[in-house]
Amino acid sequence: MAAETNPSGAFDSSCDPSGVRPPADVEVIRPRGSGGPIAHALFDHDGTISTLREGWERVMETMMVREILGPRFADADEPLRARVRGRVQGLIEETTGHQTLVQMQALAEMVREFGFVPGGEVLDLHGYKAIYARELAAMMRGRLEDVRTGRRAAEEFLVPGAAEFLRLLVEQGVKLYLASGTDVEDVRDEARLLGYEDLFEGRIYGAVGDIRVEAKQAVIESILREHELAPAELAVLGDGPVEIRLARQRGALAVGVASDEVHPGRLNPAKRERLVRAGADCIVCDYRPAQALLAILGK
Ligand SMILES: [Mg+2]
Known part of the structure; x- marks a missing residue:
């Protein structure tokens, strides 16, 4: 599973699989070929943006x-x-x-x-x-x-750089979607508590008590259908193999977030391995390399 580097060399991996050195960039597994800028970005929630449910x-x-x-x-x-x-x-x-x-x-x-x-x-x-x-x-x-109660700051429960990156995407005109396997009311409550609910403008989805409805799959299908998007205009960001596999199946850009939820800012090597196996196009540990990520998204 050799990681391929972007020929430009601009996005060399500096995620350290040992998790010791703080990662500063994006590991490109498969350079993005064609496709213009991303117009829609779907995020998983737990482990991808929020660490409230860590453990x-x-x-x-x-x-x-x-x-x-x-x-x-x-x-x-x-x-x-x-x-x-x-x-x-x-x-x-x-x-x-x-x-x-x-x-x-x-x-x-x-x-x-x-x-x-x-x-x-x-x-x-x-x-x-x-x-x-x-x-x-x-x-x-x-x-x-x-x-x-303000005893702890919301940022303590965010993957580093997440709030800033979401804001940057909105400023660039990207429509954000949040899709989770957690019950939808909980996803909304936690996004509100952590301070970024409004950035999604109501596009927050989760489990609705019906095993036949998988929010992530349903949302990806409806984005592509309703907006008549080319799949390359959609990015899916997540720390789980399920959303990465869905993205790959539909031809969307798959960004694996191999976040270490216990030690924010470090790479979780086991997650990275699962995400690469599921077909991630690139891997980040968090959103601090926001500019490099934006460039990969065509922004
Ligand atoms: Mg997750």
Whole structure:
């Protein structure tokens, strides 16, 4: 998976896969060939702009392992725990970027497959989602409260440079879209709390409680259809393989955001690997190389 460098040399990678050196530029995987300036940009939310939900994977993993083991949770030996944990980690990696209901449907299937929970006690996807939502809310409560009361600045929960980059895009006439696998009301509330809701002018989408509706796919299709866009006029920016794969399938420019949510400004090598595998055209760790990114977007 050799990273190809822009022939101009202008956008050499300086993202350091070890995550030690602060990245200052854009890693170009596949130089953008034809296509004029980007007119529309769709952003994933969690991990791409906001880090308010940082740690959701740990909450989900703990909850899934517990639900799969069920009555065996207390006495399961370490090899069994490790086996369940390994499967759960694979499930989460595979489904990151999809809406929570998709993840919970996969959990319900896995609970049945392992067979520790009696058939009649296995919950459905909505039942498991309620448990996960409750535990995630407990983790986030303090953070939301800290931002609401001003104890902590909103910027502490943003991928570095995100707010500024969104503003730059709007100034350049780019229409912004926010599309998330998180429930749409939560996406709106968090975008408002972090201070950039207005930049999206109402174009904020998320899960609506229907497993058949995937916001990211629906929004990409409707942008291309309604605006009769050439796919090259659309950029999709995200930290998950789901949105990057969708962008590639439709011929949009795919910008992978391999953000380290625990250490803002560093590259997350595991994310980078997944994003490159999903077909990202270029990789950033955050939005500090805004000018280089704008140039790639044809701005
Ligand atoms: Mg994400």
